[in-house]
Amino acid sequence: MSEHDSPSSNQDATAIAGLKILLIDDSRTIRRSAETMLTREGCEVITATDGFEALALIHRHEPDLIFVDIMMPRLDGYQTCxxxxxxxxxxxxxxxxxxxxDGLFDKARGKIVGSDHYLTKPFTRDELLSAVRDQLNATAAA
Structure with missing residues (x-):
């Protein structure tokens, strides 16, 4: 944590640098775009195509944050979470x-299985980074 009382946006950008993020999505396009956005911010990104692959990677890499798609074959996002x-x-x-x-039922079901946040696709770079920062702040405050 910084000694300054109010962090600047530059400090926000450095706050996510070095984070290890696991991204689980069966869409190659989503994996690539999110990976590019997060890597440019200095994050280490590990990708998985489904929940089964992700569970092995979680134990190997111990990520700081996990993004998981809800609709995936074999093991869906709710089960994985x-x-x-x-x-x-x-x-x-x-x-x-x-x-x-973006339905209320899906958000509620996500909360029931323990998800911390919900991001609707397609998402912008700002929405993705904001979700990461919000979770960092929530984790730091806990």
């Missing part, structure tokens, strides 16, 4: 659900 949040080692890792659905 529930498994992560039911693991004592990883339950404090923020999970942000990614989806093209």
């Amino acid at each position: 529930a498994i992560i949040k039911n693991n004592a080692r990883f339950r404090r890792v923020p999970v942000i659900m990614l989806t093209s659905k």
Whole structure:
């Protein structure tokens, strides 16, 4: 943490540099665009195409934050999030659900399985980075 009382936007940008982020999405386009946006901010990005692949990567890389698509084959985002949040080692890792659905039911279901935030696709660079910063601030405050 900085000694200054009010962080500038430059300090915000450096705050996410060095974060290890796991991005789980079966869409190659979403994985590539989000990875590019986050890498440019100095994040280390690990990608997975589904929940099964992600669960192995979580144990190997121990990410600081996880983005997970809701609609995926084999193991969907709700199931993946529930498994992560039911693991004592990883339950404090923020999970942000990614989806093209913006319904109240989907958001509620995400909360039930333990998601920390919800980001609707397609998202902008600012929305993606804001979601990361919001989770960092929430984690720091907890």
